[in-house]
Amino acid sequence: MSRLIVLDTETTGLSAVDGDRIVELGCVELVNRKLTGNNLHLYFNPERDSHEEALRVHGLTTEFLRDKPKFAEKAQDILAYLQDAELIIHNAPFDVGFLNKEFDRLGLKPLKSYVSAVTDTLAMAKELFPGKRNSLDALCDRLEVDNSGRTLHGALLDAELLADVYINMTRGQDALLIMEDEAPSASQVNTELGSQQRVDLSRIALQVLRANEQELASHEAVLAELDKSSDGKTIWRTAEQAAA
Structure with missing residues (x-):
């Protein structure tokens, strides 16, 4: 407890x-x-x-x-x-x-x-x-x-x-904590998977929705605010600098 x-x-x-x-x-x-x-x-x-x-x-x-x-x-x-x-x-x-x-x-x-x-x-x-x-x-x-x-x-x-x-x-x-309390055991997962009917997803084409200009601009504004709060130490900027 x-x-x-x-x-x-x-x-x-x-x-x-x-x-x-x-x-x-x-x-x-x-x-x-x-x-x-x-x-x-x-x-x-x-x-x-x-x-x-x-x-x-x-x-x-x-x-x-x-x-x-x-x-x-x-x-x-x-x-x-x-x-x-x-x-x-x-x-x-x-x-x-x-x-x-x-x-x-x-x-x-x-x-x-x-x-x-x-x-x-x-x-x-x-x-x-x-x-x-x-x-x-x-x-x-x-x-x-x-x-x-x-x-x-x-x-x-x-x-x-x-x-x-x-x-x-x-x-x-x-x-x-919730995941730990509710997570099924490996044997339960295997049993449940074995009892499910398999579905072939290979022929299903997933639709890709790309962000428009307004959405991209909003996303960049959020990233800029996070950069400002963390003094430029966000993971994505660090990764960009390493790649460069």
């Missing part, structure tokens, strides 16, 4: 080292790349005010958070939920750094000691879309993930959006 946890945090500011704290944690569970509904969503009293810039991002006021549990009260529940899962996080060093600092305050080990792996979707996106904007909103637009309900950042909402983004970015892996 492949268990993934898509995780996001909201914080009082940008620096865990300087004392900023986590105010919200949102986690979405995927088992075999399917949403299970077994999510984790917590607000925390950070025991300090949020910076003005952070407050504009998440809108979680000191008054709202005052009666919420402190991180220490929920730390063991969080670790039990995350245990042995692979974490999917956008800009992972940021969230992992804050979680590690919270665990360190409690005398606990770093996050990596409790999970099987951490995958950074920002790093993935930079490899897939070089030279492009790769914020969560930009990826939602590019991959046609509906983020119309996202006015303020919220950890659970962002984790849900990131789960959709991650599935879209790794669709090839999904196809391989």
Whole structure:
């Protein structure tokens, strides 16, 4: 069973080292790349005010958070939920750094000691879309993930959006898993082929439809855009240069 946890945090500011704290944690569970509904969503009293810039991002006021549990009260529940899962996080060093600092305050080990792996979707996106904007909103637009309900950042909402983004970015892996699960054995293939009536295709002439000028121009425009994004390192240009 492949268990993934898509995780996001909201914080009082940008620096865990300087004392900023986590105010919200949102986690979405995927088992075999399917949403299970077994999510984790917590607000925390950070025991300090949020910076003005952070407050504009998440809108979680000191008054709202005052009666919420402190991180220490929920730390063991969080670790039990995350245990042995692979974490999917956008800009992972940021969230992992804050979680590690919270665990360190409690005398606990770093996050990596409790999970099987951490995958950074920002790093993935930079490899897939070089030279492009790769914020969560930009990826939602590019991959046609509906983020119309996202006015303020919220950890659970962002984790849900990131789960959709991650599935879209790794669709090839999904196809391989489906093929692996559904592929027939060699003996099954041979049996099925033997039971099928053979059809002689040697006399059938296949019709060839050639691209017109407009289609060729559109194709070249797409290639030019790919060349620009990859700094001319596309396989076809490399092959052309080698042939020349």
